[in-house]
Structure formats: structure tokens, C-alpha cells
Amino acid sequence: MKSGSSSETRFYRFFPMELRGDLTAHTLPFRGRDVILLTLLRHQPALARALWLTCWTCASLRAEQLPGEVFSVREGLHSMVIDRIVADSKGLVWMPAGEGLARFAGSDIRVFGASDGLPPGSTLDFIELPDGSYVVAVEDRLCVLRPLASKTHFACESPGHGIIRRVLQDTRGLWIGTVQGIWFRAANNNRWEPVGSARGATHRLLRDSRGDIWATISTDLFRFRQDGRIDRWSYKDQIVADKGTALAEAVGAVWVGSQYDLVRFDVDAKTGDARIGSRFDASHGLPSRYVSDVTTWNGEVWA
Numbered sequence: 001m002k003s004g005s006s007s008e009t010r011f012y013r014f015f016p017m018e019l020r021g022d023l024t025a026h027t028l029p030f031r032g033r034d035v036i037l038l039t040l041l042r043h044q045p046a047l048a049r050a051l052w053l054t055c056w057t058c059a060s061l062r063a064e065q066l067p068g069e070v071f072s073v074r075e076g077l078h079s080m081v082i083d084r085i086v087a088d089s090k091g092l093v094w095m096p097a098g099e100g101l102a103r104f105a106g107s108d109i110r111v112f113g114a115s116d117g118l119p120p121g122s123t124l125d126f127i128e129l130p131d132g133s134y135v136v137a138v139e140d141r142l143c144v145l146r147p148l149a150s151k152t153h154f155a156c157e158s159p160g161h162g163i164i165r166r167v168l169q170d171t172r173g174l175w176i177g178t179v180q181g182i183w184f185r186a187a188n189n190n191r192w193e194p195v196g197s198a199r200g201a202t203h204r205l206l207r208d209s210r211g212d213i214w215a216t217i218s219t220d221l222f223r224f225r226q227d228g229r230i231d232r233w234s235y236k237d238q239i240v241a242d243k244g245t246a247l248a249e250a251v252g253a254v255w256v257g258s259q260y261d262l263v264r265f266d267v268d269a270k271t272g273d274a275r276i277g278s279r280f281d282a283s284h285g286l287p288s289r290y291v292s293d294v295t296t297w298n299g300e301v302w303a
């Protein structure tokens with residue numbers, strides 16, 4: 001399977017039963033510098049249970065060895081820039097994009113935009129809430145879609161803290177990562193409160209299995225513990241993050257992409273203390289020291 005036009009955004013779906021054998025960074029048969037996202041959607045309904053990737057200007061991308069599907073303009077994707085792929089509890093696949101919000105429902109792609117109540121601008125993040133509604137970050141606005149309501153339009157608000165890059169919910173409330181830092185709104189409160197004192201641009205947000213919130217802000221890594229303590233790693237720890245570096249929890253550890261290498265943080269099960277456990281770079285088989293995403297599949301870590 002080869003891509004055609006070099007100017008279209010495309011995303012690919014490969015099925016787990018086709019991904020067998022010892023596939024490593026050296027043998028995975030993708031070539032092309034413009035492959036920017038590799039996402040494995042695990043433990044989801046059959047529609048979403050697959051390995052996905054997206055790219056643009058990817059005329060050199062080849063994937064003949066992995067049977068699957070390719071979606072582009074013909075399926076309604078248009079020429080959008082996609083940097084996230086998210087599956088909801090129903091198995092629908094959502095893609096925040098530069099020109100709206102795309103939804104893949106198994107055979108076709110629907111793009112939500114102005115006619116659905118989304119404001120103009122880039123859609124930067126998307127999450128599903130426990131009640132089945134969705135929250136979308138569009139520039140400096142937060143928009144909510146409640147599919148069970150009579151109206152299918154998005155209802156939007158402006159928290160007033162700049163462009164919203166990341167959205168996250170936990171049992172305490174809603175978190176947003178903006179260009180001005182992290183802000184939190186409790187479940188029964190309409191007021192946004194600043195989290196910590198860091199006021200740089202937030203790149204990634206992660207809630208780990210302990211309930212702590214990890215974030216990359218400016219070039220530093222932070223952990224906001226449930227007990228109120230804040231941990232921070234920076235340049236002196238050889239942690240230099242940016243908007244493209246990874247932040248994920250996989251195989252009992254937190255993995256952080258840095259401009260230096262891929263870092264594994266080990267978290268003590270009793271005390272909750274985190275420390276740098278291992279670092280991985282070209283000497284361990286990575287083709288680049290810059291890691292943009294990390295996920296797990298069959299108990300293995302994929303970067």
C-alpha cells in the first residue's frame with residue numbers, strides 16, 4: 001500500500017492480527033520523515049481496536065508489509081493536520097484537527113465545524129466524559145457536546161486563560177493546560193484556579209494510575225500529587241520537553257520524551273516517589289533520540 005498525493009493528510013489503520021513477529025524500530029516497515037503519530041487503541045470495541053498512524057506530505061510512506069486501510073480526502077478527511085487520535089467508549093474514533101473535529105464511524109468520516117457550533121480555529125484536544133458527553137478544546141474555547149440531548153450542537157465557553165492545548169478530567173474536576181500554565185475547575189464549581197506557579201505553555205497532561213497529574217510545561221516536567229506536593233524535573237536533570245515530546249504511562253512506569261533521549265520514571269508503589277530509572281537513545285536501537293509518542297501493546301513498549 002502506497003500513498004499517492006504528497007499534499008494530503010492521511011491516516012492508516014492496521015489490525016493487531018496482522019502485527020505479528022519481532023517488529024522493532026529497525027524492522028517496522030515505514031519510511032518517511034513526515035510520520036508524526038503512532039497510536040495503539042487497546043481494550044476498545046472492535047471498530048477502534050487497531051494500530052493507527054497519521055501523516056501528511058507522506059508520498060514516501062510505504063506499508064506493503066502490513067495489510068490495512070488508508071483514509072484521506074475521498075473518505076471526507078479533507079487536508080487537515082491531525083496530531084491526536086482518540087477512541088471513545090462506543091468505539092468511535094475522533095481526530096482533533098486544524099480545520100474542525102473529525103469522527104470515524106467505521107466506514108465514513110464526519111467533520112464537525114461551524115455549522116455544529118464549533119468556533120473557528122484549530123481543534124487542539126478532545127476527551128470523553130463518564131456521562132458520554134465530549135469536551136473539545138478549540139483555540140481558547142472549551143466546547144461540550146452531549147449526544148443524548150435534543151440539540152446536537154456544541155455549547156462553548158471561554159475560561160479566559162489563553163489557548164487551551166490539553167484537557168483532562170479526573171474525580172476532582174476538569175484540568176486544562178494552556179499557554180499560561182495549568183488551571184483546574186472543581187466538579188461543582190465554575191471558577192478556574194491556577195495549579196502551581198509555573199506559567200509557561202503546557203504541552204502534555206497525563207493522569208497516572210495513582211491519580212497524580214503529570215505535565216510538561218515549557219521545557220520542564222511536573223508532577224502534581226494528590227496530597228498537594230509538586231515534583232519538578234528540568235534541564236539540570238537532562239529533561240528538555242517541548243510540544244512534540246512524549247508523556248505516557250506504560251508497563252508500570254511513566255515515560256517521558258526529551259530532546260536528549262527517552263526517559264523511564266519508576267514510581268515507588270508505597271511512597272509514590274518517582275525517580276529516573278532508565279534512559280534510552282540510539283545505543284538502544286532508537287533511530288532518533290527525539291521521541292514523540294509512547295504506548296504499549298501485548299506488554300511491550302512502543303515508541
